[in-house]
Amino acid sequence: MTAKLLDGKRIAAEIREEVAQDVKATAVSTGQPFRPCLVAVLVGEDPASKVYVRNKQRACEKAGIEGRTHRLPAESTQKDLMDLVAQLNEDPSVNGILVQLPLPKNGNAGAGFNERAVLDAIDPLKDVDCFSPVNVGLLMQGRPRFLPCTPHGIIQLLHRENISVAGKNVVVVGRSDIVGKPMAMMLAQRDGSCGRDVANATVTIAHSRTDDLAGVCRTADCLIAAVGVPEMVKGNMIKPGAVVIDVGINRVGDRLVGDVAFDEASEVASAITPVPGGVGPLTIAMLLHNTVMAAKLQSE
Ligand SMILES: Nc1nc(=O)c2c([nH]1)NC[C@@H]1CN(c3ccc(C(=O)N[C@@H](CCC(=O)O)C(=O)O)cc3)C=[N+]21
Numbered sequence: 001m002t003a004k005l006l007d008g009k010r011i012a013a014e015i016r017e018e019v020a021q022d023v024k025a026t027a028v029s030t031g032q033p034f035r036p037c038l039v040a041v042l043v044g045e046d047p048a049s050k051v052y053v054r055n056k057q058r059a060c061e062k063a064g065i066e067g068r069t070h071r072l073p074a075e076s077t078q079k080d081l082m083d084l085v086a087q088l089n090e091d092p093s094v095n096g097i098l099v100q101l102p103l104p105k106n107g108n109a110g111a112g113f114n115e116r117a118v119l120d121a122i123d124p125l126k127d128v129d130c131f132s133p134v135n136v137g138l139l140m141q142g143r144p145r146f147l148p149c150t151p152h153g154i155i156q157l158l159h160r161e162n163i164s165v166a167g168k169n170v171v172v173v174g175r176s177d178i179v180g181k182p183m184a185m186m187l188a189q190r191d192g193s194c195g196r197d198v199a200n201a202t203v204t205i206a207h208s209r210t211d212d213l214a215g216v217c218r219t220a221d222c223l224i225a226a227v228g229v230p231e232m233v234k235g236n237m238i239k240p241g242a243v244v245i246d247v248g249i250n251r252v253g254d255r256l257v258g259d260v261a262f263d264e265a266s267e268v269a270s271a272i273t274p275v276p277g278g279v280g281p282l283t284i285a286m287l288l289h290n291t292v293m294a295a296k297l298q299s300e
Pocket residue numbers: 051052055098099100101102129149249256275276277278279280281282283284
């Protein structure tokens with residue numbers, strides 16, 4: 001079998017266009033200027049992070065969203081960052097705040113940043129990543145405010161490709177707070193609570209300590225790889241005909257590869273996301289969506 005390519009880039013462009021239309025329509029219906037503002041905070045000089053921030057910036061502009069980037073040197077202290085977050089929380093012209101992760105390890109006189117404390121400090125109504133405890137809690141209870149961008153992008157992809165997971169076995173490989181955990185929860189929910197018909201799956205969370213990981217993966221009708229290990233999921237770990245979603249973005253030399261060994265996986269799967277051009281662009285599209293939502297929530 002040669003798998004169908006799930007074109008995240010095309011779907012992301014479609015969603016970004018919808019967001020742009022929504023921004024215009026909101027200005028018309030309220031009779032007020034409407035220009036949502038997203039602030040990305042970038043600490044240090046990590047080259048990959050700089051690429052993401054630049055991509056986000058460009059996407060914002062095209063959607064009628066103001067994108068700002070605050071750069072702090074890697075040597076900044078925890079207090080510098082906490083003060084900046086407090087200032088952005090207070091600033092009524094700022095609708096969304098995104099602190100780019102991971103924070104540098106070498107900052108703050110070797111002690112590193114307390115990432116949790118920074119995320120906890122972000123105003124939940126400006127938390128467009130959906131990382132704050134209140135927003136994560138609401139999501140877990142099936143009454144989400146924001147949906148986290150990467151899992152939401154995957155939900156949108158499945159929805160728009162008419163791929164149903166209802167009653168099916170989904171294996172999520174990876175248990176991060178950013179992708180694995182919320183993804184598993186969203187797919188297991190009843191129809192509707194995450195805004196889409198992509199729900200009611202039977203979900204397994206697998207990870208580095210899972211016994212017989214390959215065997216567990218082979219039970220998956222839909223396999224979602226979010227581990228951050230280049231090409232870890234091999235063709236022989238995939239059930240013939242499965243849908244494979246690759247969340248990984250790993251730089252190997254000058255090549256960008258996912259968590260799935262794409263060529264061999266394509267021989268077994270029925271559909272697969274490429275890297276690049278798969279989940280990454282969808283993450284940015286859903287970030288724009290959340291920024292517009294934040295601006296609307298704050299104007300209520
Ligand atoms: N607070 C926070 N929120 C995030 O959402 C967040 C973060 N921190 N830290 C880093 C990761 C990574 N991430 C990506 C988003 C889009 C692409 C993307 O659009 N990638 C393109 C190509 C990128 C390239 O060419 O380098 C693609 O996959 O086609 C990649 C990576 C968001 N993250």
